[in-house]
Amino acid sequence: MHREPVTQEPVDDNRYGLQGGQCQQHGLTLRSLHCKAESELYHTERRYLGYTRWVGSGDVAGYIEEHGTRVWEIPDSYSSFYEEFDRWCHRAHGTLTQYGYGISARAVEIALRAVAGKGRYTAADYDLVVCDDAPALLLGPTGTVLIKPHPINRPALDSQRAAQDVQVPGGTITVEEDQPEVLAGIERVAALFADHLDIEITGHQSPSRSGTSDHTFAVSEFTADGRTVSTLNIEASTLATVGExxxxxxxxxxxxxxxxxxxxxxxxxxxxxxxxxxxxxxxxxxxxxxxxxxxxxxxxxxxxxxxxxxxxxxxxxxxxxxxxxxxxxxxxxxxxxxxxxxxxxxxxxxx
Incomplete structure (x- = not known):
C-alpha cells in the first residue's frame, strides 16, 4: 500500500521552484523543476534535476494502479541515502557504457528535497512507487514528483539486476541484459561459434557497465597466437547488429x-x-x-x-x-x- 497521492504547488521553503510551461504524459500534468539559486547547483545536480518532474494534476492513483510495481521506503536522512538506497533497474542496456536505465539514489534525493523542502524530513511520510515500464513516483504530504528512468551503474542487490536466460548449444546461460536484439545476437553467435569455429560459450560474466559496453563470455578453451583463451569479449552493439x-x-x-x-x-x-x-x-x-x-x-x-x-x-x-x-x-x-x-x-x- 502507498500513501494517498497529493497534487499541489510546491512548498515555499524549498530549494527548487517550477519553470514555466507544462506537458501531459501518462495522463499526468508535469512541470520542470529548477534551482532557485542557480549559482549554488552542485556538480551533477543539474543533470539529475532534469530527470524529475513536478506532478501538478492528473489521475495519479490510476497511474500507480496501471504501472506501479512496488513501494520502496526511503532512507531516514539525506546523509544515509547512498548507503541505504539501492538503484532500481528498469532494464539493462548493453549498448550503454553504464549498466542500464533505472532510478538512482541521487535522483530520488533531489525529488525528495523538492517535495519536503529544506531541513529534516520524516521518512514514514514518503513513499517511492517504482515501475517496470514507466517513470517512478515519489509521494509526499505536500506533493508528488515523477522520476524518469536514467543511466545507472550496476545495482548492488542481485534482485535489482537483469537476469535473462539465453539458449546456447550447451544448455542455458544467464545474461544481465534486457535488449531483445542483444539477446538474439548472443543466441545466434553462440550457435555460429559452436557449429563453425568449435568454440562453445559456457557462461556469461556479470558486467560492471562502467566505461564499457562489452559482454564477456566464458568459453571452452582454445589456443590463439600461442595463448590459451578462456574468455571472449563482444561489444553489445555488435551483438545487437548480429541479432537483426x-x-x-x-x-x-x-x-x-x-x-x-x-x-x-x-x-x-x-x-x-x-x-x-x-x-x-x-x-x-x-x-x-x-x-x-x-x-x-x-x-x-x-x-x-x-x-x-x-x-x-x-x-x-x-x-x-x-x-x-x-x-x-x-x-x-x-x-x-x-x-x-x-x-x-x-x-x-x-x-
Missing amino acids: LAQEPTAVPVHDGGVVDAYVGDDQYYADWDGPAEDATVGAVDEYGRLLVGWQFEWRSTSSRSPSRDQACVRTYFLRFKMGPTPEFQLDSQYTDLETTPVPDDAGRDG
Missing part, C-alpha cells in the same frame, strides 16, 4: 528485386541484388579468417564530408577475432552497391 541480420540472402528485401524506402523522405526506389557468391553462406569463414554472420540492406554515405546516405547497398557482415590484452570478436563488413530507380508516384507505392 538476415540469415538467408532471400530475406534481404532487394534480393531478386524489391522496393525500398529512401533513407530520408517519402520517396521509394526499386533495387535489385543478385545475392552473394555461391560459397558465401552464414557460418562460412573467408580468406581473412572472418566468420560470415549475415546480410542487411542499407543506405550509405558516399562522401566523408556529408552525412547524407544516398547510395543503396547490401552489406555483408563478419565477426573477426582479435587477440589483444582481452581476446575479442569485432564486427567487420563489406558492401555491394546497388543501382536504384525511383518508383513513380502513380505506381508501386506502398500503402
Whole structure:
C-alpha cells in the first residue's frame, strides 16, 4: 500500500521552484523543476534535476494502479541515502557504457528535497512507487514528483539486476541484459561459434557497465597466437547488429528485386541484388579468417564530408577475432552497391 497521492504547488521553503510551461504524459500534468539559486547547483545536480518532474494534476492513483510495481521506503536522512538506497533497474542496456536505465539514489534525493523542502524530513511520510515500464513516483504530504528512468551503474542487490536466460548449444546461460536484439545476437553467435569455429560459450560474466559496453563470455578453451583463451569479449552493439541480420540472402528485401524506402523522405526506389557468391553462406569463414554472420540492406554515405546516405547497398557482415590484452570478436563488413530507380508516384507505392 502507498500513501494517498497529493497534487499541489510546491512548498515555499524549498530549494527548487517550477519553470514555466507544462506537458501531459501518462495522463499526468508535469512541470520542470529548477534551482532557485542557480549559482549554488552542485556538480551533477543539474543533470539529475532534469530527470524529475513536478506532478501538478492528473489521475495519479490510476497511474500507480496501471504501472506501479512496488513501494520502496526511503532512507531516514539525506546523509544515509547512498548507503541505504539501492538503484532500481528498469532494464539493462548493453549498448550503454553504464549498466542500464533505472532510478538512482541521487535522483530520488533531489525529488525528495523538492517535495519536503529544506531541513529534516520524516521518512514514514514518503513513499517511492517504482515501475517496470514507466517513470517512478515519489509521494509526499505536500506533493508528488515523477522520476524518469536514467543511466545507472550496476545495482548492488542481485534482485535489482537483469537476469535473462539465453539458449546456447550447451544448455542455458544467464545474461544481465534486457535488449531483445542483444539477446538474439548472443543466441545466434553462440550457435555460429559452436557449429563453425568449435568454440562453445559456457557462461556469461556479470558486467560492471562502467566505461564499457562489452559482454564477456566464458568459453571452452582454445589456443590463439600461442595463448590459451578462456574468455571472449563482444561489444553489445555488435551483438545487437548480429541479432537483426538476415540469415538467408532471400530475406534481404532487394534480393531478386524489391522496393525500398529512401533513407530520408517519402520517396521509394526499386533495387535489385543478385545475392552473394555461391560459397558465401552464414557460418562460412573467408580468406581473412572472418566468420560470415549475415546480410542487411542499407543506405550509405558516399562522401566523408556529408552525412547524407544516398547510395543503396547490401552489406555483408563478419565477426573477426582479435587477440589483444582481452581476446575479442569485432564486427567487420563489406558492401555491394546497388543501382536504384525511383518508383513513380502513380505506381508501386506502398500503402
